[in-house]
Amino acid sequence: MVTKRAGGGQPPLLGEVLFEFQRHGNILRVVAIDxxxxxxxxxxxxxxxxxxxxxxxxxxxxxxxxxxxxxxTQR
Incomplete structure (x- = not known):
């Protein structure tokens, strides 16, 4: 998945992303891990x-x- 962000910088390419979903009442807590x-x-x-x-x-x-x-890290 490639996303563009405002400011014209080149976003990092995302390869595999791991997702974790936890339901707590009427909200869903989502964790995305590279x-x-x-x-x-x-x-x-x-x-x-x-x-x-x-x-x-x-x-x-x-x-x-x-x-x-x-x-x-580039600074």
Whole structure:
């Protein structure tokens, strides 16, 4: 999955992404993990949304965090 972010920077390419879903009442806790770097992001989603949409949003957040971390290391 390739996502573009505002600002024109090149996002990192996401290969495999691991997802974990936990339902807590009327919210869904989603963890997206990049197995190569061990980076993980956590988000809360509406469980009424489709799994595909939730995974896309979590992967997008993961790509943002990876790009942010990559920019920090390049400074």
């Amino acid at each position: 197995p190569k770097s061990g980076t993980e992001v956590i988000m809360v989603a509406d469980p009424r949304q489709s799994k595909t949409v939730i995974q896309r949003l979590a992967a997008r957040k993961l790509a943002y965090v990876l790009a942010k971390n990559q920019a920090k």
